């Protein structure tokens with residue numbers, strides 16, 4: 001249980017920036033690529049500048065940009081929960097607690113990291129007690145991201161069926177957020193999260209792993225091309 005809670009927290013830390021970015025419509029990235037291309041980096045820097053401009057010249061709520069209110073309120077709610085989680089842990093493990101977030105601050109990651117570190121070094125029961133809270137935070141982030149990504153086609157090549165543009169983000173029955181490959185695709189059982197309508201499916205918790213698989217498959221293709229060219 002302890003390891004799962006820490007893993008769930010790490011997932012939340014990884015996807016927190018996506019949630020924050022998703023509150024500005026049109027800035028959503030389909031999923032987290034482990035490496036950014038120079039163009040993607042430029043866009044990111046640009047987004048950060050817009051973000052900075054919005055935060056400093058306008059109070060939240062009176063911003064002229066179309067901020068996605070549902071995502072913003074989810075982010076604020078989760079920030080409060082993450083702060084509470086960390087603040088409740090401090091006295092139990094006799095660790096100094098973090099300062100609460102200041103006005104206009106929307107970063108839950110310091111509190112999530114703090115909690116992850118305490119759980120990793122603490123006894124099993126400590127993580128057990130926080131499991132529902134951590135699960136809730138993870139679910140809410142996943143749901144918010146899916147509001148943005150639902151139906152989106154990803155511009156990647158599936159490492160198993162080698163087709164491009166066949167991955168779609170979908171909400172499956174039961175509200176599970178997942179990537180579904182629409183190709184003629186039969187990955188080995190150990191590589192598939194689950195199946196849906198005969199197609200392989202990877203729930204959002206597996207996306208960091210999935211991104212790694214795509215990157216290493218692309219790397220292999222690149223090296224093969226280089227070998228042919230040389």
Ligand SMILES: [Zn+2]
Pocket residue numbers: 158159160161162163166181182183184185186
């Ligand atoms: Zn496929």
